[in-house]
Amino acid sequence: MAVHSTASKRKGAAPEKRERILKAAIKVFAKNGFYATRVSEIAKAAGVADGTIYLYFKNKDDVLITIFEEGIQQLLAILREVAASDEPFDRRVSRIIELQLGLLEEQRDLAEVITVNLRQSSTLLKQYAAPLFMEYIDVIAGLVRDGQKQGAFRKDLNPRVVARGLFGALDAILLTWALGEADPASLRKAATHCASLFLEGLRAH
Amino acid sequence: MAVHSTASKRKGAAPEKRERILKAAIKVFAKNGFYATRVSEIAKAAGVADGTIYLYFKNKDDVLITIFEEGIQQLLAILREVAASDEPFDRRVSRIIELQLGLLEEQRDLAEVITVNLRQSSTLLKQYAAPLFMEYIDVIAGLVRDGQKQGAFRKDLNPRVVARGLFGALDAILLTWALGEADPASLRKAATHCASLFLEGLRAH
């Protein structure tokens, strides 16, 4: 898991150039996909020379991995906070859904890179994404488990199955949305319906 | 296709060359991913010459598309049948879930190609997969809509959102399963839980 952890080379100088490259990479990866994106395109979009990218990243794969790691970490941090809040369980689940879709809505390109691009390299997917993905699932599963313990959710469902299902549902909704014309309003409405569907399905009687 | 043509065009050997190529492609695509797979690897796995592949497929893309199309068509045929049956709606949904997971359980490589590989090419995804995917969604959405009309399902949920969510949930469960060690029993149990979650979430009160 910590394979990549300490991340890419950096020194003391060149502060935001690294960020510019990442931002540019997210944009072109989202537009063209990982394999169809040329390193030179990222460089051009970032306004740096091709070689400069190799001062901040080991190689092209490293750029994608970094995007994924930092993007997921961002999500995870908020997710954990929400999951640990003292709001009612229903509310926490709703917020997670809205959050995930809502956060990504504001970063549509990042969403596409994370949900679509990462699957483009089986190696990357299995090596780097899977562990982080599991971590993500774990947070949600933990929330479900807590809800079950507290009597808010029915106890006969495997929390990890619920978590995977929820993640997949959101992923599919996002994908369809990203492939289509991507109207923010429709996404928000879909989020509400999805939340209602899962909460009703989870409710303890 | 030539499933039943016991008589090949030549000798007794090399009967279903096309099928052999497809089978081999599914195997190597699943193992290495679309982009990392060399045409020569497919040829070798199929026991034919590189050039032979081009007698049956336009190019490498065409091989992937064909796998996807024939795989989905297979699913769609069964799906439509189940959706149109006269069983209770609950039962129909359950069967769809079991069928989808069950069918792919028997063809793990195909599952991985369909769920993972196809996303590797944005072009292929948008051009070929999206329409078939929508068709798939439509069948499920149709079933949900019918259930709503008949009073079996609550009416306040958008059938297409439910369909997308269900598909995504199953996709994620399959993906986790395909990436992991893939124990059939666990997949079957996950199917039951998933069905229960969605049915409860859908139930009309």
Added chain:
Amino acid sequence: MAVHSTASKRKGAAPEKRERILKAAIKVFAKNGFYATRVSEIAKAAGVADGTIYLYFKNKDDVLITIFEEGIQQLLAILREVAASDEPFDRRVSRIIELQLGLLEEQRDLAEVITVNLRQSSTLLKQYAAPLFMEYIDVIAGLVRDGQKQGAFRKDLNPRVVARGLFGALDAILLTWALGEADPASLRKAATHCASLFLEGLRAH
């Protein structure tokens, strides 16, 4: 020179199939050039299977060589006859010019193959065409030499240079004509002018 001479394989049977292949080859070579022509195209145009071509010719090169040899031999035979006739020298030269252009005019495709295609393979050109080309030049040069001896042509010009020049002039005129819209009338007029130019240039004072 006799490298190819006894020509392509033949047996006793399959009489005109060989001719059909040659005729078809002339057509497609003229249209697409030697390198851009596929053996399968020749086969299709001739109405035979790809493999059949190899029953009559050693390989693709052999087809082009055969066309060239038989085409040139045809020309040479007539040329020699005209050169040896008892008409005035002026007349013989004129007839040669008209003949060469006129004959080819009736076989435009053959003309294009001989003048253009053969140059497409340096090897073929040097190995097979050059000798035949020299033979061709020799006939014309012989006629010029005779004319000089008989006092009809000026004696200060090298007959071989004249022959080469005449050949080149006709070749260029044909090439331009073949590349353009190819109006037979304009070709004939060009022939007259060309003849007049050369005869005047050759005349003894």
Added chain:
Amino acid sequence: MAVHSTASKRKGAAPEKRERILKAAIKVFAKNGFYATRVSEIAKAAGVADGTIYLYFKNKDDVLITIFEEGIQQLLAILREVAASDEPFDRRVSRIIELQLGLLEEQRDLAEVITVNLRQSSTLLKQYAAPLFMEYIDVIAGLVRDGQKQGAFRKDLNPRVVARGLFGALDAILLTWALGEADPASLRKAATHCASLFLEGLRAH
């Protein structure tokens, strides 16, 4: 082009990489023909990597086209100058002949590429060479026409036919020479004879 740019973009080495590639290409094209020449052969002969060629040329075709264009432009510039001089018409025609043969005599390989190789691709010939070729013909035809107007040349010959004939004659002489052992003296003598033949043929009485 960068003929005079004494300062290369880099070090002191590899100054005119583009020129080196062109020079190498002329050499190998002349030796092996266009189709039989591998891009890697050009690269090796030029002492650069295969990929470097694509930094300066669009593709293999582009290399041939460039050779032709720059070679012809060179000839055209001198030709136009001679054609527009105030020497007697006879002299101008003689000089054109001598120049054309002489210029190429110094660049035998270039001569072979221009006269032979270019015809190897029908597409290139028709698309790129034909227009330049016509321009070339026009200059000579213009000179003939002027000579006719001034009373120096007979008026009954189509200037364009004369120009084509002259070009073809020179081309054939060059071709024979390039294909043979290429003795400079014989080429020069051929030039004199050719000039005499055409001038006598053109003379007004």
Added chain:
DNA sequence: CATGAATGAGTATTCATTCAT
């Protein structure tokens, strides 16, 4: 003789990565 499915050697071109400046 004829077929045409199958073969597999052969090659232009791309693009991630390097390194001299």
Added chain:
DNA sequence: TATGAATGAATACTCATTCAT
């Protein structure tokens, strides 16, 4: 640090030729 010219390994696809029928 930053550059971007240069590198050269890597690969999909074509097509002349063969040979089992």
